[in-house]
Amino acid sequence: MASTARSDELTALGVARPGGPGALAGRSVSRVGYGAMQLPRLDRDAAISLLRQAVDLGVDHVDTAHFYGNGFANEVIAATLRPEDDVLVVSKVGAEPDPTGPRPLRLAQRPEQLRAGVEDNLKSLMLDRIPLVNLRRADHGPGLRAEGDQIVDLDDQLAVMTEMRDEGKIGAIGLSSVSLDVLRQALPAGIACVQNAYSLVSRADEDMVRFCLAEDIAWVPYFPLGGAFAGLPKVTEEPAVVAAARALGASAAQIGLAWLLHHTPNTHLIPGTADPEHLRANVDAGAITLDEATLATLGAVPSRSGDFEDR
Numbered sequence: 001m002a003s004t005a006r007s008d009e010l011t012a013l014g015v016a017r018p019g020g021p022g023a024l025a026g027r028s029v030s031r032v033g034y035g036a037m038q039l040p041r042l043d044r045d046a047a048i049s050l051l052r053q054a055v056d057l058g059v060d061h062v063d064t065a066h067f068y069g070n071g072f073a074n075e076v077i078a079a080t081l082r083p084e085d086d087v088l089v090v091s092k093v094g095a096e097p098d099p100t101g102p103r104p105l106r107l108a109q110r111p112e113q114l115r116a117g118v119e120d121n122l123k124s125l126m127l128d129r130i131p132l133v134n135l136r137r138a139d140h141g142p143g144l145r146a147e148g149d150q151i152v153d154l155d156d157q158l159a160v161m162t163e164m165r166d167e168g169k170i171g172a173i174g175l176s177s178v179s180l181d182v183l184r185q186a187l188p189a190g191i192a193c194v195q196n197a198y199s200l201v202s203r204a205d206e207d208m209v210r211f212c213l214a215e216d217i218a219w220v221p222y223f224p225l226g227g228a229f230a231g232l233p234k235v236t237e238e239p240a241v242v243a244a245a246r247a248l249g250a251s252a253a254q255i256g257l258a259w260l261l262h263h264t265p266n267t268h269l270i271p272g273t274a275d276p277e278h279l280r281a282n283v284d285a286g287a288i289t290l291d292e293a294t295l296a297t298l299g300a301v302p303s304r305s306g307d308f309e310d311r
Contacts, residue, residue, distance in 0.1 A: 012086035015058040019261050019286030022268055024061060024218045025132040025172040025192045029088050031261055032286040033061030034279070035222070035272035039076050040069025042274050047076040053276055055081070057283045061088045063195075063220070063270040065136075066120040067105045070097035074124035089125060092176060092195075093117030094136030095144075107144050109137075109152040111160040118164055134174035134195055135161055141177050141197040141205075142223070142232065154182060158189045174220075180208045183217075193218035193268070199226040200241065200259050201233040203303035213264050220268045225256045233304050240301050244294050254281055258288035259298050 008021045008028050019031030034054045039047045051062070062081075064073050074091070081087050096108040096117060108117055114135065121130055135157055138146040146152070161173050175186060176195035183194060194212055198205050198221035212219045227234030235241055235256035245252045260267050271282045290298070 011058050011060045012084060018058045018283045024088060024268055027088060029061040030058050031268050032283055033063060033268055033270045034059045035270035036062055036064040036073040036077060037068050038272040038274040039073040044076065048080045050276060050279060051076060051080045054279055055085050055087060060086060061268065063090045065092045066117065066124050067095050067097045070099055071124040074121060078126040088131055090132040091121045091130050092134035092136050107138055107146055107150045109146055109150045111156055114157060114160050115164065118169055122169065129168055129171060131171040132174055132192055133170040134176045136176040137178045137182065139182060140179045143177055154185055158186060162189055180211060191217055193220050195220045195222055197223045199224050200235050200256050200298060200301060201238055201303065202226050202305050204305045209264055213266050218268055219264060219266050220270060221260060224260055224269060224271060225253055238301055240297050244298060250288055251281060254285040254288055257282060257285035258290055261286060262290050262295060
């Protein structure tokens with residue numbers, strides 16, 4: 001059996017954990033993970049190579065969804081990851097692929113759709129159990145808004161999620177795109193993590209961040225560098241970030257990621273990329289140290305949420 005020090009500081013492959021170790025869904029993983037949303041931009045061989053590189057660099061937390069490329073990202077994960085890699089695969093439900101629609105996905109919020117989403121993920125990931133599944137709601141932050149029969153009570157959604165946890169299909173439950181009030185309502189179900197849009201320049205969810213820290217819930221921000229849509233401010237264009245990057249010999253993107261890791265110890269990053277050089281740079285951001293003066297300067301950057309388009 002591996003020693004505690006080894007299991008905490010090193011991955012199963014003996015690689016130092018980027019960003020150090022952090023707790024997620026009852027285990028220790030590298031705080032710099034990988035988001036698989038960009039994998040469908042690549043062909044299958046290139047996607048497998050990129051994901052393999054991530055694991056070899058110390059990533060052992062991969063965030064995915066069946067609706068990423070209509071199963072493509074999940075199929076790449078299933079083809080790439082080996083049992084000995086011991087990678088925590090996290091997926092999500094609440095949307096489904098819509099290949100012929102105006103967007104590649106549509107909401108799927110009803111309880112029977114959540115169950116079908118878990119089954120789709122299990123099939124495309126070739127797993128009997130998904131360690132952590134996030135319920136992607138539609139009531140907070142950038143993204144689609146629920147209408148008609150897609151407006152579903154949270155308790156009805158959590159009932160089917162806990163049923164599937166009891167059945168052994170999923171290991172833990174997370175939430176995505178939720179308000180603080182929704183998170184509080186969901187606490188009795190046992191919530192392992194929250195995924196919301198958040199970055200150095202867009203910190204409207206600061207109360208949520210602090211609440212998660214107090215409740216021992218992992219905080220997994222998406223759009224960690226902002227700028228994914230029109231109206232969303234970009235971390236890499238912030239003068240204070242650019243100045244810090246110049247002083248430390250890093251990129252502005254690396255400073256934005258490093259700030260998140262420094263901000264709270266329960267933060268986990270899942271930056272996505274289809275570029276091997278960007279992947280390495282994202283992993284290397286976990287080793288950047290920001291001194292107190294730099295943290296104070298960055299912390300003084302005003303938060304501005306902007307106008308979000310659909311996610």
